Amino acid sequence: MNKDKDSSSATSHVLFVVTATTCVLFAISAFYFILPNRETWMMDLPQASSYAGHIDGLFGLITFLVGFWFIVSEAVFFYLIFRFRRKTPDQKAEYVTGEEPHQKRWVTIPHILVIICDIVLIFGTVYVWYKVKQDLPPAQATIRVVGQQWAWTFEHPGPDGKLGSEDDITLVDELHLKANTVYHFKLESKDVLHSFSIPAFRIKQDSVPGRTITGWFEAIKEGEYDIQCAEMCGAGHGLMKSDLYVHSPKSYERWLKQISPGEQALAPREQENQIALNRRNPGKR
Numbered sequence: 001m002n003k004d005k006d007s008s009s010a011t012s013h014v015l016f017v018v019t020a021t022t023c024v025l026f027a028i029s030a031f032y033f034i035l036p037n038r039e040t041w042m043m044d045l046p047q048a049s050s051y052a053g054h055i056d057g058l059f060g061l062i063t064f065l066v067g068f069w070f071i072v073s074e075a076v077f078f079y080l081i082f083r084f085r086r087k088t089p090d091q092k093a094e095y096v097t098g099e100e101p102h103q104k105r106w107v108t109i110p111h112i113l114v115i116i117c118d119i120v121l122i123f124g125t126v127y128v129w130y131k132v133k134q135d136l137p138p139a140q141a142t143i144r145v146v147g148q149q150w151a152w153t154f155e156h157p158g159p160d161g162k163l164g165s166e167d168d169i170t171l172v173d174e175l176h177l178k179a180n181t182v183y184h185f186k187l188e189s190k191d192v193l194h195s196f197s198i199p200a201f202r203i204k205q206d207s208v209p210g211r212t213i214t215g216w217f218e219a220i221k222e223g224e225y226d227i228q229c230a231e232m233c234g235a236g237h238g239l240m241k242s243d244l245y246v247h248s249p250k251s252y253e254r255w256l257k258q259i260s261p262g263e264q265a266l267a268p269r270e271q272e273n274q275i276a277l278n279r280r281n282p283g284k285r
């Protein structure tokens with residue numbers, strides 16, 4: 001009988017040690033991978049817009065504050081489990097009302113500290129929200145973005161630099177921007193809700209049928225990035241991937257010259273899709 005109790009208490013000790021070690025290792029590895037390098041913790045996503053660093057800073061702040069309290073609370077939790085474990089086989093659990101002042105302090109003090117952290121987070125959030133979504137710096141160029149099932153159409157200003165004129169360049173699933181230029185985007189939807197998302201810019205904005213939503217971004221790193229729809233918009237939602245090219249001023253001029261002004265050009269991927277469709281339905285055009 002006593003042997004059984006001894007072995008069950010030994011098992012619970014082993015379980016306790018294994019669980020505690022796993023939690024500690026998990027927390028340490030999470031912090032090891034997350035904190036040293038911001039671009040690493042966002043899974044190697046470059047910070048390609050002027051406000052990407054602000055968004056990442058906010059994520060970092062949330063991770064740090066929540067991570068800190070996670071580690072503290074887990075440490076206290078495991079300490080209490082260990083400290084008040086059953087010491088003799090016939091020991092009964094004690095009923096604690098939690099009404100004594102020294103017991104209430106375990107709730108009130110952490111509560112106040114967590115509320116202070118919340119206030120810090122709210123200030124950070126409002127600051128970043130204002131910067132990204134409410135403050136609209138003057139536009140150096142404007143583009144029109146239209147979502148539909150299941151593609152994005154991008155209208156770029158042509159050589160005259162103005163949107164809504166004859167030389168506009170319309171592309172499907174392909175957007176070209178000039179680096180270090182403040183763009184306003186006019187976002188629309190032809191059918192259902194879509195979400196215009198450029199992860200490298202840290203921007204995500206719903207497009208709503210019947211509304212034109214204005215937003216902004218400034219690309220600060222040249223390169224090729226993904227654009228995707230971030231809202232389930234129907235069976236072909238997964239096909240709504242587009243390509244973003246951020247050019248240097250010279251390469252933008254070159255691209256502008258290459259593409260015939262005013263022509264409704266199909267992006268290469270769209271041409272491929274059309275070819276694939278024709279192959280599948282040879283009779284239909």
Ligand SMILES: [Cu+2]
Pocket residue numbers: 194195229230231232233234237238240
């Ligand atoms: Cu979608």
